[in-house]
Amino acid sequence: MGKLFLLFVGLSLLELTVMIQVGTVIGALPTVILIVLTAMIGSSLVRSQGLKTLMEAQQRMQVGEMPARELMGGMMLALAGLLLIVPGFVTDLLGLLLLLPPLRSRLADKLVKGVRVQGAMGSFQSQGPYSPSSQLREESSTIIEGEFERKDKE
Template structure:
């Protein structure tokens, strides 16, 4: 069987076990209310941090830099939102952990480390640290100019 399938089954069983245990301690209705409340609060936090990440990515692009960490941070925020919406306490805990900027930054750094993005301009240099600016920018690097024509259609 695939590892992802086993992870899904294992996580589902763990969620059911935790929900049953919490339900026996605080009752069924408070458990359901708590699950719905964490989904609502979590989605509001994801929206707030997502807008901040989007603004940071736009600033980097205006400087001619590749917003790789911001893009990965946004993807991790989307994963956090998904985990918070899925009913259960274990996924809520994982989603809340991904909402912590230092942890999300470290994960993004690990994912980006050593990756070199190649594009029409010859690529961007590897970047140091989450949210930091690399020394050379796109405007400082020699590149290839591609001439072309465009037509505006309205």
Template structure:
């Protein structure tokens, strides 16, 4: 807990220093306008990337696969949205990096270990999240009631 508090205080101090430096170069009003603009543009990007990630997760689930990477990606997008709300340029830079799909996917794979979830004993099994092909098929009928 102490390291987290120290990190947050350090981040706040760094943001203040950067804001003061940028403000001394371009002026106070343009600096404030730039911070507001990055928050607005960033929130729009987070929304569009989030919808895209949600659609990819739904597609994987329809194929019978676990959407592990998409879940991690969604969490990183939520973090990017939070960072964009915080006024400052350092957090905005980190948020913009998290908005890059290629970087986000690589980071998600790294955070998940091997890049795949392994679930034992559930409807999905195996290192790729595929349905087991051992002949155990449950058949049935369903009716959609909307």
């Protein structure tokens, strides 16, 4: 908890320092306009890339694969949106970096590798012999035929 507080205070002080420096160079009103403009442009970029990521995740789910990379990318897009909305140039720079698809996919790959997922089929690693797609293949190879009768409780 203490580290998070220090990070928040440190980032706030850094943002204020950079805003004051930029304000002395270009003026107060252009600085405010620039901060608002980056928030507007960033939110539209996050929206468009978020829709693309959502469509990619749906395609992966349709073929029976777990969209872990897309989910991680979506979380990073949400973080990018938050960073772009927060007033300041440092957070805007960090948010814009997270909007770059090559950097985001590299980070997503690193974060997904070794993530342990708990699903309906039990616990499995995101990659390897216990991935969701391999478990689906194993389960689909065994066919059990039978009849059933539904009895609703009244």
